[in-house]
Structures are given as C-alpha cells and as structure tokens.
Amino acid sequence: MYSIVSTAIVCGIQSILIQVEADVCDGMPAFEMVGVLSSEVKEAKERIRAAIRNSGIRLAPKKITVNLYPADIRKSGTVFDLPIALAILAAYGRIPREHLEGILFAGEISLNGEIRPTSGILPMVLAAREAGKHVVCVPINNVQEAQIVQGITILPGENLNQVIALIQAFFEKKWEYDDIDRELEDGLAEEQSLDCDFAAIHGQKLLKRACEIAASGRHNMLMLGSPGSGKTMAAQAVATILPPLTQEEALELAKVYSVTGLFEQRKKNFRERPFRSPHHTVSLAGIAGGGVVPKPGELSLAHKGVLFLDELTEFQKPVLEVLRQPLEEREIRLVRKSGTYFYPADIMLIAAMNPCNCGYFPDRNRCTCSRAMIERHLNKISRPLLDRMDLCVEVRRPVLSELSAKQPEETSAEIRSRVEKTQRVQQQRFQGTEILYNSQIPVGAMEQWCSLEPEGEQLLKESFERLELTARGYYRIIRVARTIADMEGADQINRAHIQESILFRSIDRKVWNWE
Secondary structure, eight states: OEEEEEEEEEETTEEEEEEEEEEEESSSOEEEEESSBOHHHHTHHHHHHHHHHHTTOOOOOOEEEEEEEOTTSOBOSSTTHHHHHHHHHHHTTSSOGGGGTTEEEOOEEOTTSBEEOOSOHHHHHHHHHHTTOOEEEEEGGGHHHHTTSTTOEEEEEOBHHHHHHHHHHHHTTOOOOOOOOOHHHHHTTOOOOOSSOGGGSOSOHHHHHHHHHHHHHTOOEEEEEOTTSSHHHHHHHHGGGSOOOOHHHHHHHHHHHHHTTOHHHHHTTTTSOOEEOOOTTOOHHHHHOBTTTTBOOHHHHTTTSEEEESSGGGSOHHHHHTTHHHHHHSEEEEEETTEEEEEEOOOEEEEEEOSSSSSOTTOTTTOOOOHHHHHHHHTTSOHHHHHTOSEEEEEOOOOHHHHTOOSOOOOHHHHHHHHHHHHHHHHHHTTTSSOOSGGGOOGGGHHHHOOBOHHHHHHHHHHHHHTTOOHHHHHHHHHHHHHHHHHTTOSSBOHHHHHHHHHHHHHHHHHHSOO
C-alpha cells in the first residue's frame, strides 16, 4: 500500500514543505530510503524500527520504500522521524490514510517511541499556514513555540502511540484542547528587564548623549577610552533604552532563535530587543553563521537589537571585515554547495576599544606606547569599517567628584521615553515605506526627508573637504543630524544639528590622524 505525509525542512530561516511517501509491498524484507538524504536522516530507519517495536506495534516483514521529495533539496536533521514512522504505519494500514491528510508532522523519535523536541519548529508552522494547512503535530516541548502562529491548531506529540490516538480523536472530532502552559503569551506584556541602568553611570554626559542619539536613530557607535572608563557599562545600558520589539519583529527574531535551537532564550522575554556580546575569540562562522548544516551566527542572533563588540582590536581581522556588508545590506548571504542561505542581520553595532595597547593614548603623560605600537594597534581596524560608524565618542576617565556625587542620575526609563518619542516621529515620516529609522534613509531620498537650512548646508560643505570625508561618511553625518533634529522636534536640519553630528564623526580623527 501507498501513503503520503507532509513535513517541512528549514533552509536559512525559511521553511520548505517536504512530502514523505511510503510504499509497502510483498518481497524480500528491506527498508530503503531515498531522496538526497544526509547521514542522520538515513539513520532514522533504525530509530523508527526500534520505536515502532517498543511501542507494541508488530509489523509483518515486507519491503518498505520511503521517498522524500522534492529530490533536489538535501534533507538533514531528525525532524523527519515522526512523519516517516506515520507514513509507514499508514502504508501498513495501521492508520487510515485520510486521518493524515491536511496535517504537517515534525519531530524526532527516540528508541522507546518518545517524541523529542527539535529546532526550527516555528518556521515550519509558518510554512504550513502559508501552504493552507490548519493542523500541525509537533513534540510537546515545542508546543509553546508553535503556538506563536495564529490560525493553526497544534497537536502536542508525547509518544508514538499517543500521536496515533490523537490523530484519530482529532479526525473524529473527539479531541479536546488541553490547557497548555501560556507562559510565552504572558511574557509578551512584561516590562524589559533592566540589568544595567543609566542611573548607575555617573557623569559621562557626552557618552550618554551619544548613546541616546544612537538608540533614537539606530546608528552604529564606536567608543574610544581608557580601561575602566565605563564603555562596557554604557553599551549594556543602551539595550535598556530601546523600545520593545513589535509583534512582527519579535516573530522574525523568534524564527532565528528557533532555527538555532535557542528559542528558550526568547520565550520569557519575547518582546525584548536582543543584546549579544560575543567574546573576541569568536570564529568567522560564529559571527556570520555557517557550519556543516548552516545556522545563523551572532549577527543574526542580534537582529533588531544590539551587537556589542568589546575590545574591538582583539577580534580577528576576517571577523571584523565580514561585518562590512551586513551593516549596509542588513542581511547575511551564505553560499554553500547545498544552496544559498539568507539570514537577517539588521543590527545596531556598538563597539568599544582602547586607543592603544596600554589604553591611555593620547595622554602622553601616561601612555607608554611607542608610535609604531600605537599605529599597529589602530591599524587592526580598517578604514572601511571605521567609516561605517555613525558616531565615535571619546570616553574619558571619570573624576572622583562625579563618582561620589549624591545627585541622582537620569534613569533608563526616562531616556527610553524620549527615544520612543523620537522613533514615533520617524515612523510617521516613513509611513508607507520599508524604512523604519533614520539610519536606513537611502541616498536617493535624502533631499525628501533631510532638508538642510542654508547655514547647515554650508557648514557641511566646508567640513567635507576639511575632514576629507567619503561619500558614505557625508551621508551618515546627515542621517545622524536628522536624528538630532527629530530629538528636538525640528522639521529642518540646522547648523547646530550638523555641528553636533560632525563632532561625533570627527573625534576618531584625533586618534587615527595624530602627529
């Protein structure tokens, strides 16, 4: 007999429907699987044999052929165990084939018949909905993840026998939906967990101003300063002044974490923007994604949030250079033999570094580094990468009077309210377009959305030659000035806005172009 069962495979963060065909006929007993399969999929037949036997199901020895199509897509992972087992049982006549129609199945089977959780469930459920299916059977530990998708009935699979009984009860309309823990849905309304508040940072007015501008327009920022000046603390605090994710953004980010098997990290803080801070020993695949079975890297795990690179000069040069394209295009494209994988990478990059090996340059009274040592240290950061930093702020060592001051500092909640107000201005401006923030304004739309007053335009022209700006640097100054103007409620960009933007753009020259 012949049967067919629907399942899915993850490619990038998208999912493609896969059909599992099973044919059982008389002949020499055998179990063959075809369809461009990886080793873990081929090993499924041993798991399925044992799972069916240990579930108390006895099958007559026959020739079993299983095909997974489309055949031009390489199948990998353990998600096919459950659909293959059900397809075989349906082909044997143990399950009516009509009971399996219109349902997508996914899950790994253990030797005793238990249905184990698997990664990538969320993209699979979304693919099922797009394909017109309304029922999905997933491992019970993946139910919360699957429930994010509206308009889909989720059948929780605990073991093979329970799934068979569940399918029959659902088909006969005798299945009653059990109350499954709704912890994820409750988490949607939770406030952001403030691990580091700006109120704990004393003084550093220039740094706080730069952080607020960066958060308001989603601009990249580089912090230069001596050890212990508060760079890391400020970067962590930036995450606390970012508005929560929208439902659409949260769903897109959840897909990334689902594919990597890290959905548990997002479950309780579904609306919080991610803050990723990889160690400087991270590999190229760790930052950009990849591997034998390609998976997203830190760039994608920080999607719609903050990627913080502390001790920037300690990162391997290839790791830093791989950032250049994603910072412009807001996505990662990995080309592999098995296909091309697209991962989102719309990040706000915050980096921190010491200006020299000892950390005290340009204070020549304290800096012990030679000119050659300083140049080697700074040349670890390429000019193209430096050019992609919208703001560059010098973080000075705080003085004792600031640290011991009794006057309370402004909290993250107060700053976040202003950031949200500024971002609402941007949302109204860009309504009906794909642009969300000032940092994303294309060059062709500069005249439309970045109107400059004559004095501001004149200052910008003078600075272009004096600072030897690139075209990218020129437009980034305008984008930052647009954000500063929005923070003040100004329709036009004036001279003061341009002046402040140039200030944050030109601080790096004090370090890189010294005599």
